[in-house]
Amino acid sequence: MSPAPLLRVEGVRAVYGDTVALHGVSLDIADNEFFALLGPSGCGKTTLLRSIAGFETPASGRIEVDGEDLLRMPPHKRPVNMMFQSYALFPHLSVERNIAYGLEADGVAKAEVRRRVGEVMDIVGLGPLAKRRPAQLSGGQRQRVALARAIVKRPRLLLLDEPLSALDRQVRSSMQLELKRLQHEVGLTFVVVTHDQEEAMSMADRIAVLREGRLEQLATPQELYANPASRFVASFIGTANLLDGVATADGVEVRGVGSVAATHALAPGLPATAVVRPEDVQLSTDAATAGLRGTVVDTYFLGGASTISVEVPGILAPILASVHGASRIARGDEVGVGFGRAAVVAAEPAAASVTDPAEPLAEPAAQGASA
Template sequence: MTMDTHAPLSRPDARADAPARPELLVLSGLSHSYGGVRALHDIDLTIGDNEFFALLGPSGCGKTTLLRSIAGFETPESGTIALDGVDLVSTPAHKRPVNMMFQSYALFPHLSVERNVAYGLEAEGLGKAEVKRRVGEAIETVGLGAFARRRPSQLSGGQRQRVALARAIVKRPRLLLLDEPLSALDRKVRADMQLELKRLQHEVGMTFVVVTHDQEEAMSMADRVAVLDAGRVEQLDTPVGLYSNPRTRFVAEFIGSSSLFDGTATAGGVDVAGLAELPAAHTLPVGSAVTLVVRPEDIEVVAPGGAGLLEGVVIDTYFLGGSSTVSVAVPGREKPVGCTVHATSTARRGDTVGLRIDHARSVVVADTRPVSHGGTESA
């Protein structure tokens, strides 16, 4: 697992690299390539029993390859996939105690809801009474009891997703894999289903592993999240830990919004060329290339002219209901600095303002990019 050699000082939020619950799935040294292109680089992960775990990252980061390897649809070049201590790499997909819910849901259009859900159990040769009982329980669990006789074409997108979930859980797998399960839903239905998935996972007492590129989806549902980039695990943590204590520049940029100040580590902070030396606590070597990560809620908009302040000109404000986002152009930076202000901001476009950074909440990470640094990056 790829980590910074020198981690930033932690905030009070607890990290969770290892599950507090008993381990269920252990991936060790997992690597895979496609035509000479490395998709997975020596992946090590441990997933706990009854855990909701997310694999998060941009397109092409390797998360779907990892999920398909666990399911048995891909055979990794090296490494082990142990479920309850038993290596599954040589076990075919249909013999693994694992079920997978595909992005397309893959429902049979000519079958009713209850027949779709019953299909896997009937294929196993279970008795009619047992199939009926388990199908009824699964359909009620996902809230579709009144729709049991309908066909997929008579259901909404959210209802079809529930049918796919019922079909996945009715076989009672030890592990349920979900590949971008909410991507086909509109924003409101997606938000409702995020809560529904979490409720369902608790209710059935099953381990869920979900693949997604949507950070809001991962952060709202998962107990822990593995952030992947270029086939490597950049960071494994709780949602709060990822946001509060990013350990690489990629994670800081990918998770949430932040202003990134690239510069050189000093004994008391980060020297940002063309701007200032910004104070921050860290343990990185003096003189090394680093990035100071500042979240928008940790920057206060104040009157200009005070000591220790950055100054800039307001270029826009966005009212978001309970808060406003103020965008400030700071001389020496290519991109504006974003600040979150509670309720309505009094700052107006064209105003010169001061920016006070809460240095106690800033995080410093190593900047491993093979480029020169000018303090101009912001995300």
């Protein structure tokens, strides 16, 4: 028998005027889990986070922590703390005073405040900066102060609203690893809201993908990537080639491509989409003997791998292939194209392909994520 979840969300519905922000969302979050709420702007992820924190009141549903109904508690009584996107640091207070503020407001004894503040500053590496003010800190250092202030009160649940969005790309990447390390070290349950699928994939134990106020899929990052539940999830998580066709007993029959084998099957005859990740596309320089041929329209070198964009007659969007290291294939080359085993999802009416030939592929690894 699995242990009871720390956080249980049951049938939460949120409404703003005529707009339904959440359509009866239900999910469980385990103790000590790093959990991500992921989706494009307007999907309802922040509304759900704010409902857990107590800053929004759902129209219906239940939210429980350790079996206790949070919706009956005012925000300041909930065993929850929230780290805001802006960090909301006090500019006139030092690092240690910013961290101590919540404990002092709760009337914690001075000796205990000093002990806990010193302990958490050591954990996040802020000890040498204790006397500095926020204006004297880098973006990454301010983020650590906000995190330290949130965890020093030892909440059962820590909520983080787009915690890394204000950081530049290099600092953001290092802080993703740091957040994961800190979560394990302090032993708290983290729930992070983000629209950045790469960020969620690198940090979270499980991810809830939301779309227009509904839970589209809840799974581990590996499961979301390998077995998306819908075309939307397939396009939002990582980069994917989406090939529309008709389901067969062992895959999808795609016009102009032929049969694409799949890891699982839908009922034969149903409209279906084969989801082929770039690393499962095989390119051959011997185009003359290949069954499917195309022309390279662009290449993108990303350090450890290159992404090759290939235009294939009869396929609307270019096919994206990933190859190790720097590729010798160049723009204008004729290549053969083959597909490994794909995931398969039910086709969605009027759905756009994740790869749009009108859009530049500045960062192929992040394609499919919406801002």
